[in-house]
Amino acid sequence: MQAGSQDRRVELTRALRDAGVTALLAFGLFLPLIGFETQQNIRNELILTTRLPLLFTIVAIVGVGRLVYSLALDPWLKQRTMRPPQATPSAWRAPVAKWFIPFSIGFVIAYPIIVVAIKGLGGAVKWVDNFGIQILIYVMLGWGLNIVVGLAGLLDLGYVAFYAVGAYSYALLAKTFGFSFWILLPLAGLLSSFWGILLGFPVLRLRGDYLAIVTLAFGEIIRIVLINWVDLTNGYAGISGIPRPTFFGISFNANDDGFAAVFGLEFSPIYRTIFLYYLILALAFLTAFVTVRLRRLPVGRAWEALREDEIACRSLGINTTNTKLTAFAMGAMFAGFAGSFFAARQGFVSPESFTFLESATILSIVVLGGMGSQIGVAIAAIVMIGGTEIMRELDFLKQIFGSAFDPTQYRMLLFGFAMVLIMIWKPRGLISSRDPSVFLKERKSISSDLVKEGHG
């Protein structure tokens, strides 16, 4: 009893000391960052003001936070890790896993109808467009990059370049030659995979960090070419007036031969949005279907084997250069499809849409979702892209933080915060176990501890 209370006191002193040190550190760090502020006065002069109340609030939050952490959170976490892991997965897991995919597919197919039913024709556009189409584009891009990064284990930081190639191929060819969307979609995919192979040849001798750096540079080169080749791409101004896709030749406009008129409906922009939604949904499904199929074919197994051990692959007679190139070309092709869809949806493309931030977003979707996992990537895309879109909707935050507060400004902060949390909680992504591509008696999923991440 005596010893117990003494332990408790030692613990308390240590926690208090920790909290004090942390608060002091926070004070030192935030004094210049938050404590002082420069403002312009009426004569446009800079004057130094202080924000001491805010500074002390933050320091207090940090100190108390640390105290709570070391007294409550830390012991709880330690206890949790000490508990032996559950031997049998809980009973609800199996049925959930079984019904999850059919249910999700049903839901995404019914989504526009549900939204229209709830919000009415006018109100649904925003929800189908911002939450449906926008998310699905990233799901598709995530699945495409997943082939390169998740399956073949090649770290590609310039994936957006292929997205850009697809978008500009569609924009330029549609405007110049007037080809239809359905001709240009495969063509854009083909051109993108051609660029994928072109990039692949020189860089695939590189591994790991070096490969990442060169692919990053490639992404930037494409963007800078798009900016500077003004004759072709119109530079920063971008290309506008790109023809929109039609529904078997029927355009979505208010004319007499437009979609609404032909089908005897009242004109509304929702029809085009819903059409685009199903278009990108079909493209995303195509990506998923092809990837699932490829994984069970020799080429897909070779990708995964490459990620596991490249030297062993070569010792088995696998041409690793070709194998890497096919992964690059496949990934690039789907980015090209997504790119041409993007151009057709916006009717406008400019280099602004293809910055490194896009590559980073797509890559974080793949990493957070769990490299190689289709479902994980889809969930990550929904959370990340849906999350940033939701930020625009949180107007009630303005009532708390004042009308100058713009929640979208904190998008990236939350993004980063979510990433740190997931990486602590699940370092290999949301769904990290690997599903074998073939089995003799029983399909057992493979724990992420054994699966390699690839090295370049």
Next chain:
Amino acid sequence: MVAASDILLSVEHLTMRFGGLVAVDDLSFQARQGDITALIGPNGAGKTTVFNCITGFYKPSEGRLGLCHGDASVWSELEALTDSGKRSVTRGDGALYQLERLPDFLVTQQARVARTFQNIRLFPGMTVLENLLVAQHNRLMLASGYTLIGILGFPSYAAAERAAIDKARMWLDRVGLIERADDPAGDLPYGAQRRLEIARAMCTEPVLLCLDEPAAGLNPRESAELNALLLTIRNEYAISILLIEHDMSVVMEISDHLIVLDYGVKISDGPPEIVRNDPKVIAAYLGVADEEVAQVEAEVGL
């Protein structure tokens, strides 16, 4: 020099330098069809380097590595092949390869030399069965019409995959891993990983199987099982084996022919009975000069 009728692999004047270090120095030897040929020597003697040269992972600094398929009479083409600068010649009754001219994956794919590694290199995150299917990549790739036929789901690919699975199953039976077929390879115990690596190499359908210290880290029982497995491979499948070992006692039992390396130089070459009693070999293993061998032998009671 390559006159004998049943030569499979002929290594001539193989030299491999790393900067100033000569890891293999003017090594010549021949491996006969259907033999278990063992390459032995102390650690650092250059055995793995020889393997890496044969399997195309290193480009030799000098030397010629000839490998014949089919009738041994194709050896007569060797000089012509060397002069032509080509990688291989194919005749009706066989083919001849110059291995040092082939990139690593073609050594396995075309010249059909398979290998294992001193530090096991499996695909740990793939199942045992998947490991064996990856080894049959080239045949399956052809059957899947370079993916085109496969992705459209034609039945001809399904049949080829079934055949590949049957082959894998046969080898899993052979090495006693059929029960673990659906487990990740990284989960297997060490000895089983070694056997799986051999099974995987066999799934590439080699004419020559190169094993780099397959008995390393095995207990005596596993070691005996390994010997039995190697003899099966040789006797039933008529596949020649090139074996690296640094433990002499293991190889003496099963090898038909031994080559002893020390500091990259061949110090002995012949059947086990002769090599066993070669004073140079004993000296290399005991780490003493030739003249002191008799004395040391007396001391350790050989």
